Amino acid sequence: MSSPQESEPPNPNHYNRKDKSLGVLCTNFLKLYDRDDVDSIGLDDAANRLDVERRRIYDIVNILESVGVLSKKAKNQYSWKGFGAIPRALDKLKEEALRENSSTSSCYHSETVHLISLDDAAKALLAKSRRLYDIANVLSSMDLIEKTQHPESKKPAFRWLGLKGSSKNGPATALDLKESKKRVFGTDVTNTLPKKYKADSSLDWNSNQKEQHGKHSSKGIVFGPFTPAKVAEGGDSEDKNVRREDLEDVASSYRPQYRNQALIDLFGHYVAAWKSWYVEAAEMKQIQEVS
DNA sequence: CTGTCCCGCCATGGC
DNA sequence: GCCATGGCGGGACAG
Numbered sequence: 001m002s003s004p005q006e007s008e009p010p011n012p013n014h015y016n017r018k019d020k021s022l023g024v025l026c027t028n029f030l031k032l033y034d035r036d037d038v039d040s041i042g043l044d045d046a047a048n049r050l051d052v053e054r055r056r057i058y059d060i061v062n063i064l065e066s067v068g069v070l071s072k073k074a075k076n077q078y079s080w081k082g083f084g085a086i087p088r089a090l091d092k093l094k095e096e097a098l099r100e101n102s103s104t105s106s107c108y109h110s111e112t113v114h115l116i117s118l119d120d121a122a123k124a125l126l127a128k129s130r131r132l133y134d135i136a137n138v139l140s141s142m143d144l145i146e147k148t149q150h151p152e153s154k155k156p157a158f159r160w161l162g163l164k165g166s167s168k169n170g171p172a173t174a175l176d177l178k179e180s181k182k183r184v185f186g187t188d189v190t191n192t193l194p195k196k197y198k199a200d201s202s203l204d205w206n207s208n209q210k211e212q213h214g215k216h217s218s219k220g221i222v223f224g225p226f227t228p229a230k231v232a233e234g235g236d237s238e239d240k241n242v243r244r245e246d247l248e249d250v251a252s253s254y255r256p257q258y259r260n261q262a263l264i265d266l267f268g269h270y271v272a273a274w275k276s277w278y279v280e281a282a283e284m285k286q287i288q289e290v291s
Numbered sequence: 292c293t294g295t296c297c298c299g300c301c302a303t304g305g306c
Numbered sequence: 307g308c309c310a311t312g313g314c315g316g317g318a319c320a321g
Contacts, residue, residue: 018319056297135298137296
């Protein structure tokens with residue numbers, strides 16, 4: 001009802017930069033491979049179907065791998081792990097981050113647990129903004145993070161969403177950390193997914209992942225020249241959110257290579273941040289529950 | 292003007 | 307040498 005974007009008056013034949021963004025590419029990638037019988041993904045195949053150069057595939061694939069959605073099987077071949085693998089991957093990242101990097105504390109306040117600006121993220125990761133944009137776009141397309149802004153400063157910031165991004169009518173997303181705390185517990189990717197927690201509001205990506213991708217303002221995929229004729233159909237016509245931006249994340253500049261390392265650091269920081277209250281809450285809960 | 296970030300050159304490492 | 311991989315920044319685009 002209030003979607004500013006999405007404007008295609010009488011000129012559908014215009015090159016739009018947005019359509020070539022990594023975020024869109026990632027969304028298309030997900031739509032294309034997040035199907036039932038998909039377990040092997042070839043880089044060339046992906047590049048052809050998405051109509052992008054190989055280089056671009058590497059960009060998103062690396063990020064997806066960092067998050068656990070993909071796993072490199074062999075040369076030019078990746079395995080589809082699915083969104084269900086995210087919790088595990090993040091948990092791994094967390095441990096590694098806590099093990100290696102300990103001097104991370106710098107921009108984590110009690111209230112900005114999940115909020116961070118791209119600039120802060122860059123500083124924390126000793127990276128350059130440029131790289132952050134790229135990764136941020138991909139992560140945002142997966143609804144792992146979302147672009148927002150401080151309630152007052154109005155400055156752009158990024159909020160960690162975790163495995164819940166299917167909230168169609170969840171505007172404020174509840175800023176009550178108190179309430180969220182418990183909730184997030186079961187929903188948080190850091191924690192191992194229980195077994196039955198859905199049927200309420202959010203949770204269980206294994207089931208929601210499909211509809212999850214049905215966002216973005218455009219209709220189906222946003223291909224340009226030709227259409228694959230396989231992805232754009234009537235599979236998931238579940239529209240929910242009409243937003244499309246980018247987020248934050250990592251990169252590197254001092255360090256030699258950044259690939260997953262940057263992402264790992266980034267997530268490590270994030271995880272470390274929320275780990276604070278996470279552990280705290282966990283201990284409390286245990287104490288309360290039973291000794 | 293600044294912020295965003297696409298495109299692709301070319302370094303790197305493995306055969 | 308070829309090829310897969312992916313740093314890295316110029317400079318185009320949006321606001």
